[in-house]
Amino acid sequence: MSRDALRPPARAPHAAVPPRLADTVRIEPAANGGHWLVSIDGVPVSRASSTVAATLSAMDGTAAVDDLRRRFAPDQEPEAFAALVERFRRAGLLEGSPRRPAGRVTYRPPLTIQLATLRAPLLFDRLHRLLRPLLRRWLVWPLAAIVVLGGVALVWQAETAARALTSPLPLADLGLVAAVMIAATLAHEAAHGLTLSHAGAQPRRAGVMLLYLGPAFFVDVTDAWRLPSRASRVVVALAGPAVHAVLGGAAALGALAVPDSDLRRALLVVACTCVTVVVVNLVPFVRFDGYLALMSALDEPRLRARTMSDAADALRRVLFGGPAGPRSFPRRWSVPFGVLSALVPTVIVGFAVERAVRALAGTGPVGAFLVLALQSFVVVAVGVRVARWLVACWRRGTGRLRFVLLAAFLTAAAFGAAASVPVDDVRTTGFVVADDRVLLVSTDDSPASLPVADGSPVDLSTSGILSAHVATGTAWATAPRPRAVPLSAFSPLEVSGVDVDAVVIGAVDVAESSELPVAGRASLRLGSRSVLEAAWTTHVVEPASVLLSFLSPPDTDTKETRR
Structure with a gap:
């Protein structure tokens, strides 16, 4: 007999404690009569079936979980019913786990x-x-x-x-x-x-x-x-x-x-x-x-939370084994919907962070601090949810050794892929057209921070809300010199008569003949580097170095001059 067969069945926390409905919870029939409305402090939080409403109403602190299961869900497994009670507790419906109403x-x-x-x-x-006289059906x-x-x-x-x-x-x-x-x-x-x-x-x-x-x-x-x-x-x-x-x-x-x-x-x-x-x-x-x-x-409240719970349980079973938990949302498309409900917001957050990092780049120590603080907040918020899922996998998986080995393998594979997959090293700056020449310009006082290697490919595009490619060329380094350039070289804004102080850092030989705007954006392709190096450099090293240089200014020579 295996060691897993001797392991006692997993029980949800608090399963042995007779549940009691919180004093702030009210259960009332819904207006259509088909469901019941569950509210906390007068705020609706869920719609429930008659069976669930009766189960909640019977939770008076005297009936044990097994007694409630025999009365209201005799066909359900004890572990599944205990998990249902635990979901009620996490939702703030039971005593001992109050749910604070949303405030200011x-x-x-x-x-x-x-x-x-x-x-x-x-x-x-x-x-x-005020507007009721205007709210008429024919207006649709x-x-x-x-x-x-x-x-x-x-x-x-x-x-x-x-x-x-x-x-x-x-x-x-x-x-x-x-x-x-x-x-x-x-x-x-x-x-x-x-x-x-x-x-x-x-x-x-x-x-x-x-x-x-x-x-x-x-x-x-x-x-x-x-x-x-x-x-x-x-x-x-x-x-x-x-x-x-x-x-x-x-x-x-x-x-x-x-x-x-x-x-x-x-x-x-x-x-x-x-x-x-x-x-x-x-x-x-x-x-x-x-x-x-x-x-x-x-007519399904908490749809995302329930489908993401099903998706997390399915992923846990695929990776770490263990028994299947009860479905929170009993539909065939629950798991794929839950997966997309987790991935799409992740992509949105990643895009927002990337946009913020680019917008705040070059804005000095304040921008560097905001970049690091923003990313730390995102990492903590997402990390807490991942950690909770891992704890659930640890508790409900088929074996601790499998968990450790598979987690180590997946972590190593992710870092290995990030360290080996190349991405283009692209640096973005501005360009202007002056005297039939295309000049690369930067607002940085130190042009060396944006190296222009002779022969580097460069893509020229407009600088509107969206960018449109206009030409491809080859960049050549030139001696740095100051120059006033239009604001549109660095932003999607055009202000007549307003120029920006910049530094010319190179020139571009345009490959094809095309009509170029007076100013726009230039993307220099400086080779390639790994995804891990690009992310670490852009999101950590560069803002951290700016912040550290501000907090620790370079030492000055304090030696006394001997006469």
Whole structure:
């Protein structure tokens, strides 16, 4: 008989303690009568079946877990039912594991921080009374027509829109686009709350938040679970993207109608930005509006958390063995949905971190400190979740030796791949066209920090919101000399009459004849290095060296001069 056969079956923590429902938990029938609503401090947290509601109600601190299983789930294995009770405990439904209601400052793992006002019910009640005369069903049709016709208009102007996105924007246009998009984002969130109020429920909180390292507004529409129909909850979730869709359609139609080229360019940028917001918001694998709409349509609360739990359990079984845990979401697509729900936010966070590192590069010790602090926060937040999963694998795997050997192998394989896979060593700087010559320019006072090797390939592109490749050439080093260059050499902004002090660090022989912009971005290809070296140098060594040089200035010669 093997040693694993002698091991006692795994039991969930607290399984021997008779569970007791927390005093702050209330269980009431849902408006549609098909489910029960579970709330903490008056805040709905889940919809439950009649069996689950009866099981929770029977948890009075006197009935043991096995007794509850025999009464309400006799067909379920003891370990599976004990794990269910443990999920209730982790959700804050049982005594001894209180769940604090969201307040003015709330952190939601892994990377969301919210700053809220608790007067949202009063604010949206007043807003609803003010706008109620305009909220009519027939209004949907003209708004839908704007969206459809605006989409056709945007496709018709696709070439002009592409030029607007890939060219530097004048300061006035950028200010207009920024103001419109901030107002649109505010209206987006207000639409969620207003739709919820119109349906008969109340938004609880509203404010600003840092979502996956990006600032955003938010409105807490958890109370939508009180609405009687799934369709009503889906409408609440999609009200926000509808605002951006209508605004994008109107901007595209406006661009088709206005004669002024500058205003047309700004309107097309607004339309394209709105389309991007709508598409991103409908991705169901992140806690955006598309996910909330899907969860409401399926009438399945905590969909991401449950599917990610199933995916983590499946991965644990594949890697480390052990018995299968009970399914949190009994659908065939639970595991793949959970995998994507974990991977997509990871990609978003990685992209956001990479963008922040590039934006803060060259901004001195303050930027270096922000880069290191931001990355440390991300590593800790993600590391805690990974560590918890590893602990669960350690406890429920088939053998400790297999766990140690496989973990060591996977770690070594990951570092080995990162150390051996090459990536292009690309350094980005600016270029200007002067006297029929293409000059490489840098804002760094020490041009040696960006070496230009003779014969290095270089790609030239525009410096708009998006970059468009315009030419390929060969770089040659030149003697450093100061020069004033347009702002568009280093940013997607164009300000007439405003130049930036820079240093010429090289020249480019353009390979093909093409019309070049006055200024733009140049990407120097300086060879290749491993993924590990590139990541370590860019994300750790460079900001750390800047910070250390600021904290520890070079020693000065303090020796006295002898006469």
